[in-house]
Amino acid sequence: xxxxxxxxxxxxxxxxxxxxxxxxxxxxxxxxxxxxxxxxxxxxxxxxxxxxxxxxxxxxxxxxxxxxxxxxxxxxxxxxxxxxxxxxxxxxxxxxxxxxxxxxxxxxxxxxxxxxxxxxxxxxxxxxxxxxxxxxxxxxxxxxxxxxxxxxxxxxxxxxxxxxxxxxxxxxxxxxxxxxxxxxxxxxxxxxxxxxxxxxxxxxxxxxxxxxxxxxxxxxxxxxxxxxxxxxxxxxxxxxxxxxxxxxxxxxxxxxxxxxxxxxxxxxxxxxxxxxxxxxxxxxxxxxxxxxxxxxxxxxxxxxxxxxxxxxxxxxxxxxxxxxxxxxxxxxxxxxxxxxxxxxxxxxxxxxxxxxxxxxxxxxxxxxxxxxxxxxxxxxxxxxxxxxxxxxxxxxxxxxxxxxxxxxxxxx
Amino acid sequence: xxxxxxxxxxxxxxxxxxxxxxxxxxxxxxxxxxxxxxxxxxxxxxxxxxxxxxxxxxxxxxxxxxxxxxxxxxxxxxxxxxxxxxxxxxxxxxxxxxxxxxxxxxxxxxxxxxxxxxxxxxxxxxxxxxxxxxxxxxxxxxxxxxxxxxxxxxxxxxxxxxxxxxxxxxxxxxxxxxxxxxxxxxxxxxxxxxxxxxxxxxxxxxxxxxxxxxxxxxxxxxxxxxxxxxxxxxxxxxxxxxxxxxxxxxxxxxxxxxxxxxxxxxxxxxxxxxxxxxxxxxxxxxxxxxxxxxxxxxxxxxxxxxxxxxxxxxxxxxxxxxxxxxxxxxxxxxxxxxxxxxxxxxxxxxxxxxxxxxxxxxxxxxxxxxxxxxxxxxxxxxxxxxxxxxxxxxxxxxxxxxxxxxxxx
Numbered sequence: 001x002x003x004x005x006x007x008x009x010x011x012x013x014x015x016x017x018x019x020x021x022x023x024x025x026x027x028x029x030x031x032x033x034x035x036x037x038x039x040x041x042x043x044x045x046x047x048x049x050x051x052x053x054x055x056x057x058x059x060x061x062x063x064x065x066x067x068x069x070x071x072x073x074x075x076x077x078x079x080x081x082x083x084x085x086x087x088x089x090x091x092x093x094x095x096x097x098x099x100x101x102x103x104x105x106x107x108x109x110x111x112x113x114x115x116x117x118x119x120x121x122x123x124x125x126x127x128x129x130x131x132x133x134x135x136x137x138x139x140x141x142x143x144x145x146x147x148x149x150x151x152x153x154x155x156x157x158x159x160x161x162x163x164x165x166x167x168x169x170x171x172x173x174x175x176x177x178x179x180x181x182x183x184x185x186x187x188x189x190x191x192x193x194x195x196x197x198x199x200x201x202x203x204x205x206x207x208x209x210x211x212x213x214x215x216x217x218x219x220x221x222x223x224x225x226x227x228x229x230x231x232x233x234x235x236x237x238x239x240x241x242x243x244x245x246x247x248x249x250x251x252x253x254x255x256x257x258x259x260x261x262x263x264x265x266x267x268x269x270x271x272x273x274x275x276x277x278x279x280x281x282x283x284x285x286x287x288x289x290x291x292x293x294x295x296x297x298x299x300x301x302x303x304x305x306x307x308x309x310x311x312x313x314x315x316x317x318x319x320x321x322x323x324x325x326x327x328x329x330x331x332x333x334x335x336x337x338x339x340x341x342x343x344x345x346x347x348x349x350x351x352x353x354x355x356x357x358x359x360x361x362x363x364x365x366x367x368x369x370x371x372x373x374x375x376x377x378x379x380x381x382x383x384x385x386x387x388x389x390x391x392x393x394x395x396x397x398x399x400x401x402x403x404x405x406x407x408x409x410x411x412x
Numbered sequence: 413x414x415x416x417x418x419x420x421x422x423x424x425x426x427x428x429x430x431x432x433x434x435x436x437x438x439x440x441x442x443x444x445x446x447x448x449x450x451x452x453x454x455x456x457x458x459x460x461x462x463x464x465x466x467x468x469x470x471x472x473x474x475x476x477x478x479x480x481x482x483x484x485x486x487x488x489x490x491x492x493x494x495x496x497x498x499x500x501x502x503x504x505x506x507x508x509x510x511x512x513x514x515x516x517x518x519x520x521x522x523x524x525x526x527x528x529x530x531x532x533x534x535x536x537x538x539x540x541x542x543x544x545x546x547x548x549x550x551x552x553x554x555x556x557x558x559x560x561x562x563x564x565x566x567x568x569x570x571x572x573x574x575x576x577x578x579x580x581x582x583x584x585x586x587x588x589x590x591x592x593x594x595x596x597x598x599x600x601x602x603x604x605x606x607x608x609x610x611x612x613x614x615x616x617x618x619x620x621x622x623x624x625x626x627x628x629x630x631x632x633x634x635x636x637x638x639x640x641x642x643x644x645x646x647x648x649x650x651x652x653x654x655x656x657x658x659x660x661x662x663x664x665x666x667x668x669x670x671x672x673x674x675x676x677x678x679x680x681x682x683x684x685x686x687x688x689x690x691x692x693x694x695x696x697x698x699x700x701x702x703x704x705x706x707x708x709x710x711x712x713x714x715x716x717x718x719x720x721x722x723x724x725x726x727x728x729x730x731x732x733x734x735x736x737x738x739x740x741x742x743x744x745x746x747x748x749x750x751x752x753x754x755x756x757x758x759x760x761x762x763x764x765x766x767x768x769x770x771x772x773x774x775x776x777x778x779x780x781x782x783x784x785x786x787x788x789x790x791x792x793x794x795x796x797x798x799x800x801x802x803x804x805x806x807x808x809x810x811x812x813x814x815x816x817x818x819x820x821x
Contacts, residue, residue: 035469035528035539041494045529045536046474048489067482070563099450104566105479111565134566292450292534321533322451329454329568330588 073109083109084122091129098264098293103130121147125157128164135333135362137168148180155184162193169364171201171395186223188214192232199239200366202396208239226259233259234266241273242366242399249273264293271299272367276401280306289315294322298337302344316345335359339371349378360388366397373405382409451534453567455559457511459542461575461600466513466520466544471530471537472503472559479563480506493529496538500527503538510559513544520546550575554597557589565591575600615760622764625743626772631705631808632736636678636772638712638801639729641794643670643777644784647719656719658794660784667781673726675773681733682740683762689741690758701738703813708732709805716798740765 038045069086076082087106094102107130113119114127124147132140144161147154162177178193185193191214195207211232218224237252253270256263271283283303287296289311301315323338336359343352352375360372369388376385389406391397453476459468474491478484481502483495496503504524513520522544530539557569569589574582587596626632644667645658661667688694712728715721721728744761783789810816 035530037528038493041492041497043493044490045493045496046491047535048475048478048484048491070479097450100452100566101450101475101564104453104564107565108561108563111562114565294450318533325451325454325533328570328586328588329452330590331452 078112080113080120080123083112084120084126087123087126091126094133096262098295100133103133106130118146121151121154121157125154125160128160132160132164132167137164137362140164141168148177152180153184155181155189158184159189159193162197166197166200167363167365169391171197186218186221188218188221188224188228188232192228192235195239196235199235199242200395200397202398204239204242204398208236208243208245211236211239230256230260230263230266234263234269237266237273238269238366244400246273246277264296268295268299271296271303275299275303275306280304284309294319294334295337297322298341302340305345319345332358335362336368336371339375343371343375343378349375349380353379353381353384357384364391366399366402369397370402370405373402373409377405377408382411385409453560453564455567455569456537456572457555457557457569458572459513459553459555459574461550461553461573464515464546464549466522466542466546466550466553468542470507470511470540470542471532472507472540473532473534474536474538475534476560476564476567477503477506477538480560491536496529497527500524503527504540507540507559510557512554512556513546514554514556515546515548515550515552518547520544520550550600552597553600554595555587555589556595558594561591561594567591573598573600615756618757618760619764619767621743622740622761622766623768623771624764625740625761626765626768629739629743631709631739631805632769633772634801634804635705635709635712635732635736636769637776638709638716638798639674639678639725640671640773640776641780641797642716643667643674643725644780645790645794658790660789664781667777667784670725671773671777674729675769677726677730678733678736679766679769681730682737682765685734685737686740686744686762687737687758689738690744690754694738696738698742699812699815701735701742703809704735705739706805706808706812708735710802710809713798713802713805716794717802 066089069082069089073079073082073086086109090102090106090109094100094106106126107114110119110123110126113123116123119127124143128140128143128147131137131143141161141164144157144164147157148161151157158177158181162174162181165171165174165177174197175194178190178197181193182190184190191210195211198204198210199207215229215232215236233252233256237249237256240246240249240252250273253266253273256266257270260266267286271286274280274282274286280303283299284307287300287303289300289304291297291300297315297319301312301319303309304312304315319341323334323341326334335355339352339355339359342348342355346352352371356368356372356375360368369392372388373385376382376388386409389409392402392406453473455473455476456471457468458470459466474483474496478491481499483491483499485495507524508522511522513522522542524540525543526541528539528541530537553573555571555573557571559569560567571585571587571589573585573587576582585598587598589596642658644661646661646666647656648659649656661670685694689696711721712732715728740761744757780789780793783793
């Protein structure tokens, strides 16, 4: 029986191995051949911009081309207004297009001020955003504290600060920052700020209701752009999930995706929801195997494995290559995803635990707690998750899955 | 009333305007910790040094080059081969400004020898084939990397540097060049790299040396031949005449056991003395050793004609094997090995000697076994062969002990 089982497994692995190069070829357009000289001048080699979602289309429609802006900045590199404008454009595009290259370009546009201890506040804000995206939360927070000290009425600085505080687990400070934001921003934004904090400390129900109310009130408000609405609806969906209101969660995820079907964060969160619900097959039409976005490729690979899709082995391989490429350049930004990759796809619980613990030292969101607990349990080292269990206890973080995991981690 | 209302509306409008970037960023920010995607900008530089020369290949993303050189001339957001091919000179100029190679203080000017295209996971890259010549042999290579940082502050250069190590193996170093650490120096001559691979390659060369030594070492070959020729025969007394006679062995099994004993004894013996000499525990003058080797060959051949040595052939093989081991050691010493790899070389060389020896046995013994029943075998192969071997070894003995140059080999 044992032998037959392993023979079947080996057969599957073999099929995967044989299939992988072919699929890889189809998926990433990688030539298996060595470097080559194209046949004709007309041979297309590379696409410069990806398809944009509605929010990105909005920004690109109203702004001059990148090329024009770059040329202007090259002529006048000390023009802070121009540099900030370019950097803002790149940062928001990097979000909508899920392209980290644009963050590096934003940083380069701010090059004249980047190393200054006290640059203009607009530069401080952008520097903080770029730093926090690279998970340099300590310096990001320092920049933002300086920004709100210099401009206490800067709503954007308070909101960004609240986010950094929340991501790193300083919920008390995050709540204070949201309170400082309240008189400075539209109700929808300040309510979402505080709902996010409350939702992480046992008040998911109140937060959910607050969001429902403010969404109804702000429906006609000018500040309710598609980008903001997506943000709010997705948060509400996550709160519903935490409250085990699964039908509400699904409805809200779908509503959010109806506004911006290309929002990577929402697609990822909804995919996790579906995988948890045992509906992994529904993830496949949501995320193409060709997705350029790592966080989505991870979900696709997990879902493919769950339903034994034919491209499963190839996707795992591809995902492994992406992490290897990121490690080769010295990045440690994807620890959470890499931990999940190690646990769910590589079947390497010890490695997953190591990554999850390194991740927990940097960020403390519900997903970070979850992967930390799962990895510790899989590695049969529940003691390694003691800190996370204490965290869940003290914050009263809700969620069925988390409750199950903490119970398991607590039992000897 | 009217004015106050208007003023409030205006104030509200201004707040909203201020919040326009906030709106997008707020959403981005909250999501950002997850939003890691596509690929950050890297170039891949592979260099190989060899003496004063450097060759290599540099893969640079077309997307990145477009930021600087505006390759997409027709503005259709697609870069085609024509848009690259016609701009090769500009690409080269930009790339040359982005990389300086130096050994010590001297610049190693480099050139692009070819342009190709390769597809990476994040799109097409131009592949520049590089060649450089330094004014002196490269000992420490300094790489000053400054490509693309002015347009992408998070760009990095990923270097893979290969150079031949002292032991002839290739050693590989890798390095990352971010803007904050754009000048790095690599010691090109010192050891390092992948130690296991280098050691294996080293071991391989010693094994080859050992095989070669047996193949061209006629004294060892002749000794083994003299020792093994009688292995397919057995010496008996003729019942009628009382004279000693060579009779073929009855079966393969008997011959095999005899050969196995002889070869094993020889191997153990020469391994002992080879180790003792190589580790410098026992040292004998090479002239004495070489002469004694000649004596051993002579004595063994003579014993085939007029027996005077012990009847147990493996004992002969062992005793003389001790002398041959010292001979192997002098060869090993001539190879001028670094002390660090002495044990490795000893192991490799000895394996090589055994392999060479086994090849000889594998050729000789089946032939001897098949022809053992012919009348020619004891007479021609054994007796005439032994006479010839004795003659040659006598020549060696004279030559070596008297330090003359008599023999052609």
